[in-house]
Amino acid sequence: MSVSPRATYVFKRFGDKIPIELDVYVPSTIDAQGKPLPVLIWFHGGGLLQGHRGRLAAHMINGVSKYNHILVSPDYRLAPQVRMPEIVSDVADAIKFIGEELPVKLQEDAKVTVDINRVATCGSSAGGWLSLLAALYIKADIKACTAIFPITDTRAAFWTTPQWPRGVPKIETEKVAPYLKHDAPVMTNNTPDMNRGSMYDYMLQNAILNDLLYDSTTPPAEAYAISVLVRSYPPDKALPPIYITHGDDDDKVEVAQSREVVEALKERDPGGEGDRWVYEEVPGKNHGWDGDEGDEMTGLYAFLKKWV
Template identity: 40%
Template structure:
């Protein structure tokens, strides 16, 4: 099954920066109006692009008759997490209110909208279903994939020198990341690099920023550099979980070295206590990004989505 080709829109422009959405529609008219799956990319909220949904998610467009909307957002530390959530709120609002008219009558059903996200995108996926995000009404379903859930969790405050998943053990210097870690550097809404197998990116490339963050254990400082009066603990998902949040499917492999597994466990434990409707899948031996492999279908996740969407 070939992947659909997306149409790209600018859903917001702020401080001279265009923030874009890629929209994938089912090829069969019988699937219309299609329910909407909004997806947010990973990268620690520091890097990444809407252009990177996993193969299974692109296949889901025709396999399950979904409209996939992949949204960019402003990146930290040049934007703080509360500002990023403004983009999340505005992007979902645009998807519900503006996109149907742009596509034409009967293409999408904005009353049936779910949100997913990978890694840091899983973090803002979870937040999108909670009052702190300002998303109203909340999504029907949440599908966070190996999510970050707390910038003050052990994984993100414990420096790794070298980073465990590093291929060569290189220690990034402050000079390498000088431009990227400066909150007053140019504001970005995406970073993207076409990688050549076997050829590493330059040490100072933005796509190395997440590894630098893990090395330094400073995620909370980067996410809130432009919001000095905000307590990062107020954005820990486990503390925000409530019984009436949307049905949630969390998946996190137990061999993940990019996001600590305890991040998901804390939220799952909070959901158990709150009586939230959820399912948790912990694939054995699977690393971060495992669902990027062509053969991974995530069928249990999509079954959950269709059950509640």
């Protein structure tokens, strides 16, 4: 959805001072008394291989004024020019910037007061994975974590066996070859007209996600598996509130990815089901269904209202 953000800030620089940016959206009407507003951090999808911070579903944009919160959408470096640890570090640095610097900048630039004690994360697909990692791996100080049809464990056979999503033509290597090179220039996003936008489908067809995210210098895939992180979460601490939704006809991220996390949640926090953690499986829905016209994702926002 094409809507201009209220502000764009550089939250980090890497390499030769290359910036990584985030966009900030604020309600159309701001409380004259300067009432502090909660923050929802959105991580875009694309398999950590492609995408842009401006890729937002209508419900995400409309929710800013409807639910009266600040929406922040950061870019992050894309694989395979960087690996999983660098991407996760960008997520951590974005959250740190939002907590430490954004309140001052938004007050100065837009007269908007940020409630840094009421921050939540959200994302779809790979962005949902980053949202879950923010809560369970980074252990950021957030009130709730939400994820829409998330990737959760790249060790699964789905990622190591070629997949052919319906309606997607074969992606020839030549189309994406420049972006497969590990020593190619690092990118933090891509526009829709770039061939990088075919990286996810190419990855599925060739079952190479693990090759693109990890190498001998990185922690193994298990370190970022959400079910593992749920089960190994410090026993003396409560899990952060978690909401996950997935369509049962998803051919770009199999629904088993979310079901596996649900089983871990049932083991770790059996009494929290339907309260501190919620899973909504939607019959007949494929990948990207939250972008369907008129879909308001009421379950997600009800969960956020309860915990943030």
